[in-house]
Amino acid sequence: MNLPRLPIPGLFITATDTGVGKTIIAGAIARSLKSAGRRVAVLKPVATGCASVREGLVSEDAEFLAAASDTHHPLDLICPNRYQEALAPSVAARRAKQPLDWEAVARSIRIMSADSDAMIIEGVGGVLAPLDDKTSVRDMIVALGTPAVIAARAGLGTINHTLLTIEALRSAGVPIAGVVINRYPTDSVGIAEESAPREIERIAKAPILAIVPEERIHLPTIPAGIMSAIAQVDWEALLG
Numbered sequence: 192m193n194l195p196r197l198p199i200p201g202l203f204i205t206a207t208d209t210g211v212g213k214t215i216i217a218g219a220i221a222r223s224l225k226s227a228g229r230r231v232a233v234l235k236p237v238a239t240g241c242a243s244v245r246e247g248l249v250s251e252d253a254e255f256l257a258a259a260s261d262t263h264h265p266l267d268l269i270c271p272n273r274y275q276e277a278l279a280p281s282v283a284a285r286r287a288k289q290p291l292d293w294e295a296v297a298r299s300i301r302i303m304s305a306d307s308d309a310m311i312i313e314g315v316g317g318v319l320a321p322l323d324d325k326t327s328v329r330d331m332i333v334a335l336g337t338p339a340v341i342a343a344r345a346g347l348g349t350i351n352h353t354l355l356t357i358e359a360l361r362s363a364g365v366p367i368a369g370v371v372i373n374r375y376p377t378d379s380v381g382i383a384e385e386s387a388p389r390e391i392e393r394i395a396k397a398p399i400l401a402i403v404p405e406e407r408i409h410l411p412t413i414p415a416g417i418m419s420a421i422a423q424v425d426w427e428a429l430l431g
Contacts, residue, residue, distance in 0.1 A: 192322075194335060203338070207342070208352060209316045225259075233259070235253045238272070255411050268299045330363075336431065345372050345405075354394060370400060373403045
């Protein structure tokens with residue numbers, strides 16, 4: 192892997208696992224910054240589970256990020272590495288006989304940074320998900336030099352998963368901007384959901400930035416309740 196440090200302020204959106212909702216959180220943060228007057232670039236360095244269309248492979252996550260940020264950058268820059276099978280990137284790349292192109296990621300960063308004030312980068316899977324035989328998501332965050340925002344589930348088990356993620360990032364020197372609890376069941380809150388945010392803050396000494404309600408999502412629309420929770424955070428102050 193040969194990536195430059197991000198030349199503009201940015202945040203890396205990661206998660207405790209796959210399927211936690213990184214994309215909706217990343218998109219909502221990008222939209223919040225856009226609403227504050229920032230020129231926001233969005234980057235999804237690698238995506239798996241992409242749809243095959245006449246033009247090639249398309250990442251639905253990248254399409255959503257583009258819509259959320261209202262960017263003029265093309266999808267090939269936003270998501271330079273795309274694989275059809277919904278597998279860990281290293282496995283998907285091996286099976287497709289198409290190694291991850293790090294120079295394409297660096298090119299996307301160079302081009303999009305030139306006319307942007309900030310960049311929101313969305314990872315894939317959790318922080319130790321393998322991108323190739325030598326590189327994990329965590330290695331990519333370290334190379335880019337950005338603070339990390341961790342998307343976490345609301346229910347039982349999230350304390351352990353979130354603390355492990357924080358420990359893995361801190362051991363590599365990655366600054367933690369904070370944690371976003373996603374899909375919080377406001378209509379049926381149990382003790383597990385209610386206690387988890389306080390326990391994470393108490394043990395990890397990492398801030399809970401937002402508690403995002405569980406709402407029905409029809410992309411590319413972001414429900415008002417999600418945007419309201421995200422908009423309460425001063426994202427500009429957290430940009431690395």
